[in-house]
Amino acid sequence: xxxxxxxxxxxxxxxxxRRRQILGLLAxxxxxxxxxxxxxxxxxxQVSKHLRVLREVGLVAVRGAGQQxxxxxxxxxxxxxxxxxxxxxxxxAESFDRLGEYLADLQAGQPGADTPPHKTEGESE
Amino acid sequence: xxxxxxxxxxxxxxxxxRRRQILGLLAxxxxxxxxxxxxxxxxxxQVSKHLRVLREVGLVAVRGAGQQxxxxxxxxxxxxxxxxxxxxxxxxAESFDRLGEYLADLQAGQPGADTPPHKTEGESE
DNA sequence: TTGATATATTCCCGATATGGAATATTATCG
DNA sequence: CGATAATATTCCATATCGGGAATATATCAA
Numbered sequence: 329x330x331x332x333x334x335x336x337x338x339x340x341x342x343x344x345x346r347r348r349q350i351l352g353l354l355a356x357x358x359x360x361x362x363x364x365x366x367x368x369x370x371x372x373x374q375v376s377k378h379l380r381v382l383r384e385v386g387l388v389a390v391r392g393a394g395q396q397x398x399x400x401x402x403x404x405x406x407x408x409x410x411x412x413x414x415x416x417x418x419x420x421a422e423s424f425d426r427l428g429e430y431l432a433d434l435q436a437g438q439p440g441a442d443t444p445p446h447k448t449e450g451e452s453e
Numbered sequence: 454x455x456x457x458x459x460x461x462x463x464x465x466x467x468x469x470x471r472r473r474q475i476l477g478l479l480a481x482x483x484x485x486x487x488x489x490x491x492x493x494x495x496x497x498x499q500v501s502k503h504l505r506v507l508r509e510v511g512l513v514a515v516r517g518a519g520q521q522x523x524x525x526x527x528x529x530x531x532x533x534x535x536x537x538x539x540x541x542x543x544x545x546a547e548s549f550d551r552l553g554e555y556l557a558d559l560q561a562g563q564p565g566a567d568t569p570p571h572k573t574e575g576e577s578e
Numbered sequence: 579t580t581g582a583t584a585t586a587t588t589c590c591c592g593a594t595a596t597g598g599a600a601t602a603t604t605a606t607c608g
Numbered sequence: 609c610g611a612t613a614a615t616a617t618t619c620c621a622t623a624t625c626g627g628g629a630a631t632a633t634a635t636c637a638a
Contacts (some may be wrong), residue, residue: 343468344626348537355541361585374627376586381625395584395635403544410538410545412473416480417535419528469596486615499597501616506595520605520614 338405341385347378351401354388358400463530466510472503476526479513483525
């Protein structure tokens, strides 16, 4: 890799399972770090680090409350992601011709109707 | 990092802008690598490498056609992503109480109603 | 001030992604 | 078979991530 940051955008930020978990938790309520630590059951420093990434990307916002820091969701930055995937909605919305069925096949395994590719066979998933 | 693979899942796979671009192009039509190279205007090996990641994650499928390899979208694996972000839809759907307005403020900058945090100020985005 | 609690940051490390360049592989054609 | 087109893989180098552990910083209480 030689490009600028990486986790510098929402897409990268949510690639981390833990961060998605955090966002999920914050979607419910504004929470202090400690609650997240308890919920995630991972070392506090890690939580703080994940929160930092999320903060820098703008997916969460903080607010000091005494000696605690309450994190809340700041979902705006999630919209681009939503918008992007939404563009593919129709593909699994079935009844898009018989595309749904077709794609199901593809996922299932070797379609059989497909022309056998190179030798590097291995197809999709 | 010490966890298993990384780009091993759809979330990581789509974190790459180029890969999103590829998926976008394949959403339109089944395409040979070369067309992608032309469209993306990046070295062919890079395209192949991105395609490999997408293939391994199951986001695209291939089919040999002569000396070409036609890549097509295999969107099923994108659904989990869609489902996940969809859970946050309501947040920017406005009229969720006056949450919309509230969040807009948060994104805008310092709410003003917020208790000044630590010193590590820097808030959200 | 000292101590306790809550959270953030730093340092070290192994893993790995990604770009670039070169090369290998596969298939078609003559 | 030899040449060429299309695509994949490998090697190298660099950067960053993300975990672990230790430590720093901030806030509150006494």
